[in-house]
Amino acid sequence: MAKVLIVDDEEFIRDSFGMTLERAGYNVLTAESGNEGLGTLAKHPDVACVVSDIKMPGMDGLELLAKIKDQHPTLPVIIISAHGTPEDAARAIKLGALDYFAKPFSAGEIEARIGKAIEHHNLAEEAATLREVVKQQAAPKVDFITASSGSMARLRETLERIAASDSTVLIQGESGTGKEVVARYIHTKSARADKPFLAVNCAALSAGLLESELFGHERGAFTGAERQRKGRFELARGGTLLLDEVSEIDVHLQAKLLRVLQEKNFERVGSSDTIKADVRVLATTNRDLNKAVREGKFREDLFFRLNVLPVVLPPLRERKGDIPDLARHFLTLHGRRMGREAPELDAEAAGALSGYGWPGNVRELENVLERVLVLENAKVLTGPIVRKYLGTEAPTATIKKEGGFILPGGEDDVPSIETIENKLIQFAMQRLGGDKNKVAEALGITTKTLRAKLKKLGVE
């Protein structure tokens, strides 16, 4: 039932008009003054239309109109007036009123206008939501996952079954193993496929920003909250929400997230109105969440809530059978993008790719092949060509048991510090399971620096 707010200082108008609207099926709220009207709006962010008188003691209708337009630009406002002048009408329209009625008007007339206004408002809101969603959905639907190895083929079958359910899924795996691909695949194959798929990177935002990103906020909920904003839980309505790197959510937000998952409702920051959450939640992590639970960094109850359906993506080095097909897939994909035919991969090249350790997993493979496509013109990629892009040896082989390096190149060659650094990073990534926090700690650099270096390496 749509909510309509009537602001008028005359009790008689509020009552009679209110009754007409209630009979027409609206949920009517009333306020005696502009100030009270604003207060009511703050408490009921879902008001769909405001009807206000012009002449009121204190804040008049036009001032109220200006304030509403400032805070809720799309909310339709209709101005009514007992003794209004043509100038008032012009000002009201200029300030953004949807319509202006001077006495004598009939309640029925205004009611019809309200109906249209609400319909229009709903469409405008929907369009705004869609724009947000489209921005996020720029990536295509994933209805295919390359899976040639036994473990991935089995996983794909499991994913089909998972897609048919509506439970929460926790996708675990090293960086670059394809967690997001899996999440999109589940969405694409699910009954929610026609509804939005939205992703939030929980590691990229501060706790406060993440909270309003997820749940939205009311205007003035905190400094800088100039407008009301819908959160992802609202925008993804009917669809799927991916919480990427969920391990990074801080403890206070973990509690709030647990509540949405359990009770299926939430409030915008700064509001006490409860909103229903119709969203399937998928979460990913490249950290060992079990360990985070043991260490008291992640709530156990939340872990169980998320981990209803666990999916573990093996690192690429443990499913080498996928490598040649993935490689061909990327050569075709990026070849098409670059407007050139995909080169073939000969057996030796496929072997070279399969023999490499891939600390950056599928993403690293993809980046290497993109680089090959840019820099090589050969119609057939051979072992020697491909090896140029992998370094001389798989990273594990460059470290001796005692911890000393076998330096790349010949006996007398002195490699650059950068070469050594790259080798070291690749080694550490592989040894520590791709856990960037651990790697950074072990190498004595910040995670941010590590990320920058990985990016340069094409791993990030």
Ligand SMILES: Nc1ncnc2c1ncn2[C@@H]1O[C@H](COP(=O)(O)OP(=O)(O)OP(=O)(O)O)[C@@H](O)[C@H]1O
């Ligand atoms: N099975 C697959 N088939 C086709 N492409 C894949 C597959 N797995 C991964 N990719 C590609 O590899 C890249 C990395 O995948 P994705 O972003 O899903 O990894 P991730 O596990 O989410 O990584 P991170 O932990 O760093 O966020 C993407 O470009 C994705 O399209």
Ligand SMILES: [Mg+2]
């Ligand atoms: Mg990801």
